[in-house]
Amino acid sequence: MTNQALKLNKYSVGTGDRFAHQAKAQLQACIKALDAGIEVVPVWNKSNREHIIIGSEPSSARQAADAAIRALGWKLPYFCDADHITSQTVARFLDPCDFFTLDVADFIGQPAPAAEIDAFVKRHPELAGSIELAGADDPFEITPQILKQTAQKFLAAVKKAGEVYRIIEAKRGAGNFISEVSMDETDRAQSPVELLIILAAIADEGIPVQTIAPKFSGRFNKGVDYVGNVAQFESEMVLDVAAIRYAVRQYGLPENLKLSVHSGSDKFSIYPAIHSTMQRLNAGVHLKTAGTTWLEELIGLAEAGGDGLALAKEIYAQAFAHREELCAPYATVIDIDPARLPSPAEVSGWTSEQYTSALRHVPGAAAYNSSLRQLLHVGFKVAAKLGPHYLDLLNANETVIAKNVTENLFNRHIAPVFLGIPVKTARTADALMMEKA
Numbered sequence: 001m002t003n004q005a006l007k008l009n010k011y012s013v014g015t016g017d018r019f020a021h022q023a024k025a026q027l028q029a030c031i032k033a034l035d036a037g038i039e040v041v042p043v044w045n046k047s048n049r050e051h052i053i054i055g056s057e058p059s060s061a062r063q064a065a066d067a068a069i070r071a072l073g074w075k076l077p078y079f080c081d082a083d084h085i086t087s088q089t090v091a092r093f094l095d096p097c098d099f100f101t102l103d104v105a106d107f108i109g110q111p112a113p114a115a116e117i118d119a120f121v122k123r124h125p126e127l128a129g130s131i132e133l134a135g136a137d138d139p140f141e142i143t144p145q146i147l148k149q150t151a152q153k154f155l156a157a158v159k160k161a162g163e164v165y166r167i168i169e170a171k172r173g174a175g176n177f178i179s180e181v182s183m184d185e186t187d188r189a190q191s192p193v194e195l196l197i198i199l200a201a202i203a204d205e206g207i208p209v210q211t212i213a214p215k216f217s218g219r220f221n222k223g224v225d226y227v228g229n230v231a232q233f234e235s236e237m238v239l240d241v242a243a244i245r246y247a248v249r250q251y252g253l254p255e256n257l258k259l260s261v262h263s264g265s266d267k268f269s270i271y272p273a274i275h276s277t278m279q280r281l282n283a284g285v286h287l288k289t290a291g292t293t294w295l296e297e298l299i300g301l302a303e304a305g306g307d308g309l310a311l312a313k314e315i316y317a318q319a320f321a322h323r324e325e326l327c328a329p330y331a332t333v334i335d336i337d338p339a340r341l342p343s344p345a346e347v348s349g350w351t352s353e354q355y356t357s358a359l360r361h362v363p364g365a366a367a368y369n370s371s372l373r374q375l376l377h378v379g380f381k382v383a384a385k386l387g388p389h390y391l392d393l394l395n396a397n398e399t400v401i402a403k404n405v406t407e408n409l410f411n412r413h414i415a416p417v418f419l420g421i422p423v424k425t426a427r428t429a430d431a432l433m434m435e436k437a
């Protein structure tokens with residue numbers, strides 16, 4: 001598994017661009033990182049679910065990315081990620097994408113044939129016992145029973161990943177795309193021990209995985225901060241990195257294999273932990289965000305006032321009216337308090353400042369409303385239905401929107417994770433960097 005033509009950089013950021021209008025503004029955030037002395041390469045991710053809701057084709061994401069790269073003269077790598085695809089949905093992504101997130105969460109817990117479980121356990125005597133890992137204080141203690149149970153739980157899912165991987169490989173050729181395996185959209189977090197066993201199975205399947213997205217403990221709700229124990233997250237991440245390093249050496253997985261954090265956007269309180277773990281262990285990370293850019297479009301429209309603000313209010317009113325339908329597909333990853341949702345009548349009287357300060361995720365700000373933010377986060381279907389009316393206003397207000405998109409991605413995500421500048425001071429991250437320079 002050494003023939004990796006296409007290689008993902010140590011630091012990368014996954015950005016979603018629901019309406020394919022902000023690629024340039026997003027790329028600008030990576031350029032700011034480069035100016036600050038760090039290479040963070042962009043990966044434009046879009047899932048099949050997003051394409052279906054919006055009515056778009058994966059080729060449109062590719063065109064938007066290519067156009068942005070040309071316009072801004074970006075010389076480093078960049079990728080288009082077929083996010084959370086399965087064997088059922090991969091087909092239309094094969095041409096335009098060069099990064100594939102093989103989502104096998106639905107197959108976790110499905111039984112694999114007993115003979116395959118036994119063969120796996122026999123093939124991996126090194127996994128049963130006490131395993132010393134560089135970077136971990138205590139060894140992993142894996143009993144034969146734990147090994148077998150873990151194989152029973154994950155082997156079918158990993159086989160499924162192999163199936164999807166081979167569909168892509170047959171079409172694009174080995175080494176011509178990046179593979180990520182994701183297991184985050186499930187109920188229970190995977191432990192570092194489980195991750196190690198999963199990686200052994202992934203190597204057996206011959207998948208040259210470059211990023212792996214486990215489910216971490218704690219809640220990763222859409223568009224709002226992390227809910228959970230940050231110290232526990234950090235110690236788990238440290239052990240995950242140790243497990244990855246061991247698997248790279250032991251099983252010949254790609255050397256640049258790293259964690260992918262499917263953040264659901266805005267996990268500000270774990271960003272310092274991610275940064276310090278990366279620093280301490282000299283590890284890379286792929287930070288995947290998604291809907292945060294779409295919310296910046298709304299913020300930009302609201303900030304613009306006039307027709308833009310009117311449309312932002314209209315979108316809230318419709319999202320409020322259809323909240324049950326909009327929230328249903330995301331039920332496991334949102335926590336909206338209906339009592340905290342302002343009525344559309346109230347919002348219709350808001351100024352630009354009232355709208356943007358309720359929506360903008362400034363931790364600790366009194367006006368910030370996480371319920372409203374989550375509802376709008378999943379409410380992009382409303383804008384999709386507005387079609388040209390929405391897109392025309394995006395174009396008309398491009399400058400103010402682009403400024404919000406770039407600032408948000410750089411100050412609130414890239415700077416804290418990759419440069420170690422806390423989100424608290426996000427509004428002044430630019431100023432801090434100028435001081436540093």
Ligand SMILES: [Zn+2]
Nearest residue numbers: 182184185262
């Ligand atoms: Zn995910």
